[in-house]
Amino acid sequence: EVQLVETGGDLIKPGGSLRLSCAASGFAVSSHYMSWVRQAPGKGLDWVSIIYSDGKTFYADSVKGRFTISRDISKNTLYLQMNSLVAEDTAVYYCARVNYRSAYYWGQGTLVTVSS
Amino acid sequence: QSVLTQPPSVSAAPGEKVAISCSGDSSNIENNFVSWYQQLPGAAPKLLIYDSDKRPSGIPDRFSGSKSGTSATLGITGLQTGDEADYYCAVWYSNLTAVFGGGTKLTVL
Numbered sequence: 001e002v003q004l005v006e007t008g009g010d011l012i013k014p015g016g017s018l019r020l021s022c023a024a025s026g027f028a029v030s031s032h033y034m035s036w037v038r039q040a041p042g043k044g045l046d047w048v049s050i051i052y053s054d055g056k057t058f059y060a061d062s063v064k065g066r067f068t069i070s071r072d073i074s075k076n077t078l079y080l081q082m083n084s085l086v087a088e089d090t091a092v093y094y095c096a097r098v099n100y101r102s103a104y105y106w107g108q109g110t111l112v113t114v115s116s
Numbered sequence: 117q118s119v120l121t122q123p124p125s126v127s128a129a130p131g132e133k134v135a136i137s138c139s140g141d142s143s144n145i146e147n148n149f150v151s152w153y154q155q156l157p158g159a160a161p162k163l164l165i166y167d168s169d170k171r172p173s174g175i176p177d178r179f180s181g182s183k184s185g186t187s188a189t190l191g192i193t194g195l196q197t198g199d200e201a202d203y204y205c206a207v208w209y210s211n212l213t214a215v216f217g218g219g220t221k222l223t224v225l
Binding site for chain 1: 118148149151153155160161162163166167170172202204206208211212213214215216217218219
């Protein structure tokens with residue numbers, strides 16, 4: 001059974017950094033395309049980043065240069081390193097496995113709050 | 117504002133059917149694949165439709181997807197109170213970057 005469990009969300013001051021984790025089970029993250037999607041409070045879904053099975057990465061313009069997606073094959077875990085955080089980054093962050101040109105499996109999300 | 121336009125809300129009575137639209141243009145919907153997601157209150161999104169009109173296993177056939185030109189539609193028949201949720205369309209481009217619609221709140225009266 002595919003499972004994704006995000007952790008690492010926290011209250012962080014503007015300008016700070018945070019790393020989110022997404023522990024996968026039931027499959028190998030290295031063999032699949034994995035993505036991060038976020039949702040600001042009361043708002044819609046917002047695609048953030050993707051990492052290919054070959055390691056290639058893409059980012060939304062709003063996070064390019066500040067966020068880095070990566071994975072640890074030994075831990076079967078996906079990460080999102082977030083730097084230079086601003087209030088607009090406040091959101092629930094979901095990781096998702098991408099299949100058939102869709103976010104096929106989702107985690108339960110982790111809340112990041114950027115506030116002084 | 118998303119490049120994919122959805123109505124903010126739709127409503128219908130139990131047992132009825134409803135259609136939720138997702139409007140884009142030739143740079144997104146017309147030449148890419150559309151997926152649809154259901155987000156129940158307080159829950160993570162769940163995939164309902166992929167590749168414009170395919171259902172993952174476990175999704176009832178009350179849910180259907182279609183695409184024509186620069187628009188896509190999610191159809192739900194036999195509405196149930198448990199279908200009350202937010203529904204999002206999304207386009208995944210050839211490089212698997214994505215954009216989501218603004219979402220539609222479905223109320224089952």
